[in-house]
Amino acid sequence: MRSLALAASPITPLNPDEPFVAEYRLLWCSLPKHPAVAAGHSVESHGKDASSQFMSSKDRSWLFVYERLPKATKSRASYSKADAEVFAQRLAELFIAPDTKLRDVFSSRYTAGMANVEEGMLKHWSWDRIVLVGDAVHKLTPNSGQGYNSGLQDIVVLVNELHKALSSSDGGCLSQDTLAAVFSRYQTLRFKITTDDCKNSNTIIRMSCWQNWIFWLMDRFILPYLPIIVTLRVNTGIAGTIKNAYVVDFVDGDEPFEGKVPWTHRMPRPSQKREFG
Ligand SMILES: Cc1cc2nc3c(=O)[nH]c(=O)nc-3n(C[C@H](O)[C@H](O)[C@H](O)COP(=O)(O)OP(=O)(O)OC[C@H]3O[C@@H](n4cnc5c(N)ncnc54)[C@H](O)[C@@H]3O)c2cc1C
Incomplete structure (x- = not known):
């Protein structure tokens, strides 16, 4: 994407060649x-x-x-x-x-x-008719086990936005302007969440490797003796993020699992399904 954008115009805003x-x-x-x-x-x-x-x-x-x-x-x-x-x-x-x-x-x-x-x-997630998802856009440390899930969420949001655009189009190929709007909405919906995912997993690796004395103190003495902090973090912080996962909003289904924390976005029931144009 970077090479094509650069070849098309030397003044296109670009991601760095080695962004990570x-x-x-x-x-x-x-x-x-x-x-x-x-x-x-x-x-x-x-x-x-x-x-x-x-x-x-x-x-x-x-x-x-x-x-x-x-x-x-x-x-x-x-x-x-x-x-x-x-x-x-x-x-x-x-x-x-x-x-x-x-x-x-x-x-x-x-x-x-x-x-x-x-x-x-990355700062730029798309260019022209190209759009990036997953590790091509954001790299998380594996500690929190969210890298794959984060990429999957990109795809869900992107597919929902593409489906919406196709549903309101006349059936032809989506125009460059429409695609640009779709890609922009996709990036907007995912940017903050992904930024937080990156920050969380990056903190976990640094804390586990005692990168500085504050992390060492937290990890070695404060968290083990105050497990309530970990419980709160799991029950509010982590659960509060994971419950906001998006679902493909035009495929209906019955939720097979009901946990203690309800999903914010539930799978649409057949009657709620959006019709494809
Ligand atoms: C050790 C480890 C453990 C992990 N554990 C977890 C976990 O527990 N939970 C979790 O959610 N995530 C985990 N992750 C992260 C997860 O694996 C990645 O976030 C995920 O695989 C990214 O998927 P992707 O499709 O974006 O990229 P990739 O899986 O990297 O897929 C990209 C594909 O594109 C291919 N490719 C590259 N260049 C080209 C080209 N020019 N032409 C054609 N094909 C090309 C590659 O060969 C590759 O198959 C872990 C990662 C590692 C390294």
């Missing part, structure tokens, strides 16, 4: 379910410049190990399987769960990979 910054790198692996973490549970270890997340399902476990880079970088990095092995050997003694070190987990891996954890968000 990485301050951490990440080793991940999947393995047969490890006994250190019960199915449906996760264990985290936090420390100076490194942290881990270890979680299990009924038959599989996943490990994420984060490490602060010596210097923040905008350059893309590519790590080989050998790089991942060297990293795992260097941090072999890292505490992962009670009686479990990194070396115990990594040795039983199915697959493993390593990447820099890119962070950031």
Whole structure:
């Protein structure tokens, strides 16, 4: 998109060539379910410049190990399987769960990979008839597990807006002006939410790696001794955000799950379905 915009006009407002910054790198692996973490549970270890997340399902476990880079970088990095092995050997003694070190987990891996954890968000989400969604627009750290979901929400909002525009068109190809308005509404609806998602996940990685003394104090002493803060954060902050997830507003369905926190946008019942033009 950037190359095309630049070729079309040198004065087009552009995103930077390397828009994302990485301050951490990440080793991940999947393995047969490890006994250190019960199915449906996760264990985290936090420390100076490194942290881990270890979680299990009924038959599989996943490990994420984060490490602060010596210097923040905008350059893309590519790590080989050998790089991942060297990293795992260097941090072999890292505490992962009670009686479990990194070396115990990594040795039983199915697959493993390593990447820099890119962070950031683009200013321009579309140009001409091109529009971006997901990681192409915003990079969240994996800590809060919201990256995929955030990209999916982009698609839902974009598809709803496109559907609205098509419903009120005469059936032909949407004009450039109409598309520009659709893309602008899509970006407006998603911008604030995505900005908050980025801030949240970026804070979590820094807190878990004790990036400064305030995060260390919060993570090491305040949150463990005042679990009410975590409970409030989950019940109001996180739930308050997730309940606002958009649904495809022209496909009807019955909500299969009713939780303690009701959805703001419910799936339309057949009678509420908007007719496609
Ligand atoms: C270790 C790890 C754990 C994660 N855990 C979670 C989690 O628990 N929950 C969660 O919500 N998110 C998680 N995420 C984030 C999530 O994986 C991403 O946010 C999501 O995959 C982004 O989807 P996407 O389609 O935007 O981009 P991608 O998944 O990157 O898909 C882009 C695709 O485009 C292809 N492509 C690239 N260039 C070209 C080209 N020129 N031509 C054709 N094809 C091209 C790529 O090969 C790729 O298949 C995690 C990420 C990582 C790295």
